Amino acid sequence: MSSTSSQAIVATAPDLENYTPGSNWSLQPISIPSQDKLADGEILVDMLATGICHTDILTTSVPGGTPGFPYPYVAGHEGSGYVRAIGPGVKKDIKVGDPVLLSFDSCGACGSCAAKHPAYCAHFFPLNIAATEGVFTNEDGEGVAGKFFGQSSFAKTSVVKEGSVLNVRDLGVGREELKLFAPLGCGIQTGAGAVLRVAKPVKEDRVMVLGLGGVGLSALMAAKMLGCEQIIGVDKVKSRIELAKTLGATHGLDTTGLDDLTTSFKEVAGGQGPTVIIDTTGHVPVIKAAYNSLASRGTFVFVGASLSPDFVLDIGITQHMMNGTRLLGCSEGDSFPEEFIPQLIKYYREGNLQLDKISKFYQVRCIPESLTWNGMRQANV
Ligand SMILES: [Zn+2]
Ligand SMILES: [Zn+2]
Incomplete structure (x- = not known):
């Protein structure tokens, strides 16, 4: 046969x-x-x-x-x-x-x-x-x-x-x-890895997660594990924001109807803007607004993907340089699955x-x- x-x-x-x-x-x-x-x-x-x-x-x-x-x-x-x-x-x-x-x-x-x-x-x-x-x-x-x-x-x-x-x-x-x-x-290690293996925020960081699907929520739980004092969950679906708050988000931002996202992102992060942003949306207008809200020496991690040829971010190089911004790509949470997945299982069991x-x-x-x-x-x- x-x-x-x-x-x-x-x-x-x-x-x-x-x-x-x-x-x-x-x-x-x-x-x-x-x-x-x-x-x-x-x-x-x-x-x-x-x-x-x-x-x-x-x-x-x-x-x-x-x-x-x-x-x-x-x-x-x-x-x-x-x-x-x-x-x-x-x-x-x-x-x-x-x-x-x-x-x-x-x-x-x-x-x-x-x-x-x-x-x-x-x-x-x-x-x-x-x-x-x-x-x-x-x-x-x-x-x-x-x-x-x-x-x-x-x-x-x-x-x-x-x-x-x-x-x-x-x-x-x-x-x-x-x-x-x-x-x-894939999904869980991507979100958790974006925080634990790529951005590596510390307690004082203001971490903003854009998009609260499985990847974003995993990133958010990882930020909580690291003891980050300010964790902001951003989405346009209210129920996701409510869920994020039960998992460690200290702030939620519903983008529905907002026309100046950069100002809103800054305001929700204490007026100074987030110090770490994890984007899981792959939506260029949101990415651009978030990039412009980033605090000095901030870190931006690209996680969300798109196959569109328009998936391009134009950056003012001088602004980027003077702010000391770090832009990081992140595929699969930079996971080494043989070690990282058993670690994630341990975190779940704890x-x-x-x-x-x-x-x-x-x-x-x-x-x-x-x-x-x-x-x-x-x-x-
Ligand atoms: Zn996947
Ligand atoms: Zn290889």
Whole structure:
């Protein structure tokens, strides 16, 4: 037998006339290769849960596909599950039945990987953003691309690359925790890492988090862990701001109806402006207004992404220089998943990273509707 039956959320080319996020996703029966057909370094994982990240929506909204996104394909890049089968040449200590978390893939050999900064792997794009053609087969016998971020976690059973697998067998992770930990491999580590590994604020900092989805709320909880005295949560959805206040935000700012964001950002941060800004919105007007509100010697961290060619910030160099501003890019929270994810699990168990408060579970058939919920979304697959 050369294939096994599975199911997956398959993305097809979006119809931009009637497009809403997820409207080009559908749950379909698919075939996956059986164990004896696995290639070097491939593992079959029975998924327990998957997070839905902004990147899944962003990449499947590209009309007509772009190089690296051959429709139809299976997205999903933060999953958890159990190992079903192991292909040839797998070097990691992994056994059938092990509980695993899935994160981004990296080559393990380039300078960034060797320095424990795999999010900046020299091969990040081809290993992650490109999906591999023909990993799955649909009912019509047509190839469906997979191994998105090395995993395509939107499949009931998926073909996963060894580089994306983090074995949590020795961390005593039970089934309920494993479900909850699915988004650690992207959204949570991105937000928490932006603070803990990139901005590294101190107690006196005035930290402002723009956008209070799963990434922003994780950043906010990380700032609380560091004892930052002023933590400002900014969003245009009231319920998110209320939630942020229960997780450590000392101030909330609802941007609805505000026409001078720079002044509002300064005012909410004691008139001087924030000293650290974490942007998870990827929305240029908000980024620009926030950049101009930054206090002297402030730090701005770019976390939110966009595929738009207009995703450009023009900066007055003299103002930038005289203010001593630090502008920092941040991908995947600069995480070294093998060390950072176990650390995040420890923070959760200590009650400092309240994943249960920012998660909501959906059956996989309800995923398109779940995209309207204002928080971290996960699906049982
Ligand atoms: Zn992501
Ligand atoms: Zn590398």
